Amino acid sequence: MNKKINVIEAIREVVGPAGWIDDDDGKEPYLKESRGLFRGDCAAVVRPASTAETAEVVRLCAKARIPITPQGGNTGHVGGGVPNGGIILCTGRMNRIRAIDPLNHTMTVEAGCILANLQKAASDADCLFPLSMASEGSCQIGGNLSSNAGGIAVLRYGNTRELVMGVEVVLPDGRIWDGLRGLRKDNTGYDLKHLFVGAEGTLGIITAAVLKLFPLPRARETALAAAPDLDSILELFKRVRDRAGDTLTGFEMMPRIGVEFALRHMPGVIDPFAEAHAHYALIELTSPRPDDPLRATLETVLAEALETGFVDDAVVATSETQCDQLWRIRESIPEAQKHEGASIKNDISVPISRIAEFMARARELVEHEIPGVRLCAFGHVGDGNIHFNLTQPLDAEREEFVAKWQPINRKVNALLAELGGSISAEHGIGRLKMDQLAEFRSDVELDVMQRIKRALDPDNVMNPGKLFKS
Ligand SMILES: Cc1cc2nc3c(=O)[nH]c(=O)nc-3n(C[C@H](O)[C@H](O)[C@H](O)COP(=O)(O)OP(=O)(O)OC[C@H]3O[C@@H](n4cnc5c(N)ncnc54)[C@H](O)[C@@H]3O)c2cc1C
Structure with a gap:
């Protein structure tokens, strides 16, 4: 002692x-x-x-x-x-940007840099660092890397894992591994940086990283489409993707209930349509070419969709303010949900081709288990990632509802397993999902993961009790 x-x-x-x-x-x-x-x-x-x-x-x-x-x-x-x-x-005090290399399109930064500050630094250098999420004013790049964070531009740029070229790590024994390489090609054995990305701090402390930069978008178009059902949203996604290619940066799905929550509780949220619709798709195209005909692309797809009947209405933003207003609806949903009572949250993913089946079966399941539950499932549908959130029934007791979190999630998880999905698309395992990991990783995979943990951290000092129980 x-x-x-x-x-x-x-x-x-x-x-x-x-x-x-x-x-x-x-x-x-x-x-x-x-x-x-x-x-x-x-x-x-x-x-x-x-x-x-x-x-x-x-x-x-x-x-x-x-x-x-x-x-x-x-x-x-x-x-x-x-x-x-x-x-x-x-890591908050380790917050220096060590270098920006516009020709190599990289930025070397310390782990404690706030994500929004990195976006700004990249933009000041006429580049884009595309990682973006609602927590960007407080989350740090070390946390983003350690949780392999996703966000709203994964469709075009990938998760944080795809945005990192090198890391510096303090290993559990205190040695420093300097892997701050800015190489786009480097086939020299195991690519160790990927061990630490998404490891949730169980293998060492990331102290710095080399991040990828991209050309700054010079054109941006944002649209909101209203559709009668989820199948129509998915058909729209396919068509936009086929037409827009990699100018498609975001494709987010929102159900009516989510939009209603946002309208009810969040200031500045405006419904651009005169009528209510069952589902909405928020679509964003961006391009580094200022004269890229993004608007024409969007309008063509939406006009065809309106004609065919799988879109009921659509609006294309005509100003930056309108773009922001459309995004505000989507970004307000998680906060608005809090005003409606307790939530049971699932951050799931399935192959995009199985989203409709998952949603139909999961809805039936949760409505059967919790009569009156208000399903508010929204999110990054273009990544196959749905925040499958349940809001408590209007007449339910908060504690009674929250007590159903684990039992209901076990059932949703069984469905996910059947459909080849994941229990954690973005947020990781941490303490919350430790019990469920074994259902989604084979014995072989779990054994390899635990051997890696033991090899690097035999005394289990680095974030014990996270990811694995022992
Ligand atoms: C409003 C809101 C919106 C969000 N939206 C999204 C979203 O769209 N997509 C998404 O993926 N996530 C989202 N999140 C979750 C969260 O912001 C991300 O997971 C983020 O990447 C966490 O970063 P952080 O710095 O806060 O990490 P922390 O919460 O501090 O840590 C996260 C994990 O990483 C470990 N860790 C932190 N720093 C290091 C380090 N330097 N080295 C080793 N391990 C470390 C911690 O031990 C912990 O296990 C959201 C959260 C909020 C509150």
Whole structure:
């Protein structure tokens, strides 16, 4: 025990007062997950200012077997950054952009950089860093990498994994691996960076990364289409994709109930249509060519769709303000849902060709299990990713409804397994989905994952109790 106290003192000396929080009020915001589902405790929140300090802190913890919970912006949804004792190692002070190389189209950044700041820095250099999500004002790139975050431009640019070319990592024994390569081609054995992307902090602490940049979009067109059913939305997606190619940057689906929630609770949300419709598709095309005929492409597809009858109405934004207004509807849904009571959330994916079957069968299932449940399933339909969220029935007790989270999800998961889907499209496993991982990964796969964990972190100091139980 005394030895541990001495180590905690030694860690405090490494980071100094600016990197040390151990009073209850100061620690409080770091101890719980963004949705309030999990809460933990820790001896201190440690905020190193550099990779060298991080390595020294990890080395001290490894020696004394003190658990480390890495934390970025703490916006994760699955409890991955919630501590189980030990220390929280927060990357927020490592927030320098080390270099921007416009010719190589790369940016070398530290883990604690806020995502929105990286987007801005790229844009100031006349480039695009395309990762984008509603939490971009608070989440950090280290957290994005560790959760392999998705967001609203995956369709065109891929998940965070596709956006990284190199990483710098402090390993669980305190050694620094400098893998900050900016190479588009490098076939020299195992590509280790991918071990750390999506590892949720269980294999080491990402301290910096080389990110890919892209040409800045010079043309943007946004449309909202209203459709009678989900099959029509999917048919529209296929047609837009075929016509627009990789100028199709976003294709988001919203059900009427989600739009109603947004209209009811969120200021500034406007329904552009005179009538209510069952489903909506928010479509965005972008291009680096200012004269790209994106508008003509969109209008042609939408006109054909209106004629054929699988779109009932459509609006193409005529100004940036209108674009933002259309996006505001979609982005308001998660927040609006909170005003309607408790939610049971599922962040699922299936092959796009199975979305309609999943939605029909899953709806029947949840409505049978929870009569009166209000299904608000929306999201990145172009990525096969649906936020399959259940809002409590109007007359239900909150606690009674939330108690159904695990039983209902087990049933939804069984359906996902049958359809070749995933229980976590974007948010990871963390603590929330640990029990379910075994149903979606084979024994061979789980064994390989655990061997990797043991090889890198034999004493299980790095984010214990996340991803795997042991
Ligand atoms: C309003 C809102 C909207 C969101 N929208 C999306 C969305 O569209 N798509 C999406 O994918 N997610 C979304 N999220 C979830 C969340 O923002 C992302 O998962 C984000 O990538 C987490 O980043 P963070 O810095 O907050 O990480 P944290 O929450 O701090 O950590 C996440 C995980 O990564 C680990 N970790 C953090 N930093 C490091 C590091 N440097 N090295 C090693 N491990 C580390 C933590 O231990 C934890 O397991 C949303 C969240 C909110 C609140």
